Amino acid sequence: MSSHNESAVAQNHVHRDEVGAKMGMWLFLFTELLLFGGLFLVYAVYRYQYPDQFHLAGMELNTGIGTLNTIILLTSSLTVALSIAAIQKRNKFLSVLMLTLTLTFALMFMVNKYFEWSAKFSHGIYPGSEELLSLPNGQILFFGLYYVMTGLHGLHVVIGIIILSIILVMIIKDKITYDNYTKLENSGLYWHLVDLIWIFLFPLFYLIQ
Amino acid sequence: MSDGNSTVIENSFYKQSTNKHTGILSWLLTVDHKRIGIMYGVTILFFFLVGVIIGVLMRLELIAPGKTIVDAQTYNSLFTLHGVIMIFLFIIPGLPAIFGNFFLPIQIGARDVAFPRLNLLSYYIYVLGAILALLSVILPGGAIDTGWTFYIPYSVRSNTNVSLPLLAAFILGFSSILTGLNFITTVHRLRAPGMTFFKMPLFVWATYATAWIQIIATPVVGITIVLVVLERLFGVGIFDPALGGDPILFQHLFWIYSHPAVYIMILPAMGVVSEIIPTFARRTIFGYKAIAMSSLAIAFVGYLVWAHHMFTSGMSDTARWIFSLLTFIVALPSGVKIFNWVATMYKGSIDPKPPFQWVMSFIFLFSIGGLTGLVLGSLATDIHVHDTYFVVAHFHFVMFGGTGTIFFAAIHYWFPKMFGRMYNDKLATLGVIGFFIGFLMLYFPKFIMGYMGMPRRYYDYLPQFANLQLISTIGSWVLALTIFFIVGYLIHALVKGKRATSNPWGGVTLEWHIQSPPPMENFKEIPIITHEPYDFSQLKEMKDE
Amino acid sequence: MHEEKNNHHIGYGTYVLVWIALLAFTSITVTIAGVSLGRYTLLVALFFAAIKSALVINIFMHIKFDEKIFKVFLLLSGFTLLVIFILTFFDFLYR
Numbered sequence: 055m056s057s058h059n060e061s062a063v064a065q066n067h068v069h070r071d072e073v074g075a076k077m078g079m080w081l082f083l084f085t086e087l088l089l090f091g092g093l094f095l096v097y098a099v100y101r102y103q104y105p106d107q108f109h110l111a112g113m114e115l116n117t118g119i120g121t122l123n124t125i126i127l128l129t130s131s132l133t134v135a136l137s138i139a140a141i142q143k144r145n146k147f148l149s150v151l152m153l154t155l156t157l158t159f160a161l162m163f164m165v166n167k168y169f170e171w172s173a174k175f176s177h178g179i180y181p182g183s184e185e186l187l188s189l190p191n192g193q194i195l196f197f198g199l200y201y202v203m204t205g206l207h208g209l210h211v212v213i214g215i216i217i218l219s220i221i222l223v224m225i226i227k228d229k230i231t232y233d234n235y236t237k238l239e240n241s242g243l244y245w246h247l248v249d250l251i252w253i254f255l256f257p258l259f260y261l262i263q
Numbered sequence: 264m265s266d267g268n269s270t271v272i273e274n275s276f277y278k279q280s281t282n283k284h285t286g287i288l289s290w291l292l293t294v295d296h297k298r299i300g301i302m303y304g305v306t307i308l309f310f311f312l313v314g315v316i317i318g319v320l321m322r323l324e325l326i327a328p329g330k331t332i333v334d335a336q337t338y339n340s341l342f343t344l345h346g347v348i349m350i351f352l353f354i355i356p357g358l359p360a361i362f363g364n365f366f367l368p369i370q371i372g373a374r375d376v377a378f379p380r381l382n383l384l385s386y387y388i389y390v391l392g393a394i395l396a397l398l399s400v401i402l403p404g405g406a407i408d409t410g411w412t413f414y415i416p417y418s419v420r421s422n423t424n425v426s427l428p429l430l431a432a433f434i435l436g437f438s439s440i441l442t443g444l445n446f447i448t449t450v451h452r453l454r455a456p457g458m459t460f461f462k463m464p465l466f467v468w469a470t471y472a473t474a475w476i477q478i479i480a481t482p483v484v485g486i487t488i489v490l491v492v493l494e495r496l497f498g499v500g501i502f503d504p505a506l507g508g509d510p511i512l513f514q515h516l517f518w519i520y521s522h523p524a525v526y527i528m529i530l531p532a533m534g535v536v537s538e539i540i541p542t543f544a545r546r547t548i549f550g551y552k553a554i555a556m557s558s559l560a561i562a563f564v565g566y567l568v569w570a571h572h573m574f575t576s577g578m579s580d581t582a583r584w585i586f587s588l589l590t591f592i593v594a595l596p597s598g599v600k601i602f603n604w605v606a607t608m609y610k611g612s613i614d615p616k617p618p619f620q621w622v623m624s625f626i627f628l629f630s631i632g633g634l635t636g637l638v639l640g641s642l643a644t645d646i647h648v649h650d651t652y653f654v655v656a657h658f659h660f661v662m663f664g665g666t667g668t669i670f671f672a673a674i675h676y677w678f679p680k681m682f683g684r685m686y687n688d689k690l691a692t693l694g695v696i697g698f699f700i701g702f703l704m705l706y707f708p709k710f711i712m713g714y715m716g717m718p719r720r721y722y723d724y725l726p727q728f729a730n731l732q733l734i735s736t737i738g739s740w741v742l743a744l745t746i747f748f749i750v751g752y753l754i755h756a757l758v759k760g761k762r763a764t765s766n767p768w769g770g771v772t773l774e775w776h777i778q779s780p781p782p783m784e785n786f787k788e789i790p791i792i793t794h795e796p797y798d799f800s801q802l803k804e805m806k807d808e
Numbered sequence: 809m810h811e812e813k814n815n816h817h818i819g820y821g822t823y824v825l826v827w828i829a830l831l832a833f834t835s836i837t838v839t840i841a842g843v844s845l846g847r848y849t850l851l852v853a854l855f856f857a858a859i860k861s862a863l864v865i866n867i868f869m870h871i872k873f874d875e876k877i878f879k880v881f882l883l884l885s886g887f888t889l890l891v892i893f894i895l896t897f898f899d900f901l902y903r
Contacts, residue, residue, distance in 0.1 A: 073875055074377050078381075080878050081448065082444060087889065088483055092486040098897075099509065100509075128834065131868055139819070143817075194500040201499060202499060246869045254861070257856075257857055262841075515899065567891065
């Protein structure tokens, strides 16, 4: 009786529910969507209230660096998708290479972000600075949202870098293989979400001409 | 049936651990949904009692006009802490985290939730949030005094510890999200063979709908809270009107979550009612699909009505009448539920055991709460009673008279299954009566005071309110003593109670098919479901097993 | 042992094509932003952002080939967000 019992339990534990894991990941992504959704709502309301000042403040941002970062993130999204495709085709080398590229792009994104933010800081535009507080209200709000939204997005990039690094090690150590790659897929989904949010942040902040 | 579950008595989940540890570690590191449910139970009950004590202190201060036991600043902190603890630590997680964890997997014929380790993690996140909330009281700076709604601009200006409890609320929200995510995946992936969506017990339906609100709404308040913290720490201009921000926008974002959150609180309670009534009326539930669908409808409609909290805030007239109109829609699915419950009892053979008595008390109190909600939902009358005791009374009738009552109903209904012991029925009936009397004494005078113009959250009041305030304070003693009395006899029953059989009430949902307390993996063999969820013709077969 | 999985595997080529399309839409967005379209600038920018995100969600994130229920979930969350936006603006538009 008890041996029968144990085997049933064991079976239950060995069983991997890949659809379930992915469902959990999607549900988590919805919470991210709504989290940024709240921020976009704040942005929409203030842009509606201060259209001209948002326009003026938006001119201060560097469109070039924003465009570059967009291209970098889109490409990193491609490489992570390719990494999954590669592992499905049992090509471990290509998968590792693509994931390494993804990480490289992610780091490049953060380096650009660093230079962008420090340029703003050196101009005295940062939360609570005298320079910023002397601006009209609409511009204070614009830069407040700019720092919060790109900052929160940057935080997600950093978390993505950590997660993808762990996944990379797991692929190298064969913990993730062609028949067991849900973790890679789920991390990929997360990374695409980070890209997705940037797709909206980019025109809303950098392209107000 | 040779392998029927009641023929061989197995070790209960108390005796068999999911890990190699014994003693306290086997609990702290467990991934068993039942043990996690009980850990939540102990923690949440503790915070509930803390909230009760703070509430009693507030009432004691209000026993007579002028200063009695605390100064005004302490009083501000007391009502804030009472709100924060009761809402974020007790009533939001209460039913889903304790009874959802324990019974949702069993009721759909699963061995555990979809992500057992995540389940344990969300418990620890809850504990972390609770510790941060308590820490903010002790740390220099003083306990938060903004009220649990954290309205801007005061929450940016207040010199008390505001950031820490805000952070705590954010963390608690994360725990809530993870629980919701887990339950949705569990319901979609782990139903036993034959358990179609429309064969699920209604408690599962309600918890499922709740989980969706937890996932979709919680992030919105999460980000709002983060924005306030950033505003306090770095002076980022977001909501502060001095920097051009709009305080009403904060109120929108806050209520976009916090209104659906009241459905996080009440929906699982409605699910429990839908379990208890058929069991004690010995009759299948009337309008099963209508009740199931009304849970989803409430979950959705809950998103459309948030700004009825803001009728006097200064938002546009158009928004005011639209939200007032939409608010009345909520009455429809709620009405569907009440009518179906009453119809279920009609011509049933009712066995008024304590859980059923609690449900009767619920229907009475919740109906008062619901109907006074119409007064608050319609624009014209709301302006008269806005921010008065009327609102406080309404809120406590729906939340404490609603969810709080059902919290006790659920404990009394599932106690034999969870702990394998019976409590004393007579004492339990006394508990119901004491709770009912104390509750009405405490909260009903608040409707009258509110209507007369007594504002909420005030430290002092005019002499004309003195008598009603006194009745209310005496009511708080009756209620608090009853609550401690209930906790007392339940603890006594844990140790000395009669052993419970596997099905003491004659219920037919899956948890009553297995022994009390359940074995570690719930079902030796995953059951194959053929019956409707409340088909009482199974009772005979179950006895033969 | 994985024949029961209904995973539709996308080839490398498709991904690269989508990537090229994404870059193309990005350059269009940036170019158009330079042209003065007045109040339509924002609408056009959001339109292209929507197309780009549709590509990412459908192909990169695989939702087109995954369980149908994921799509239902996504629409549900998106719809809720939309409703929240609309209702909030009933306040700010008519203030």
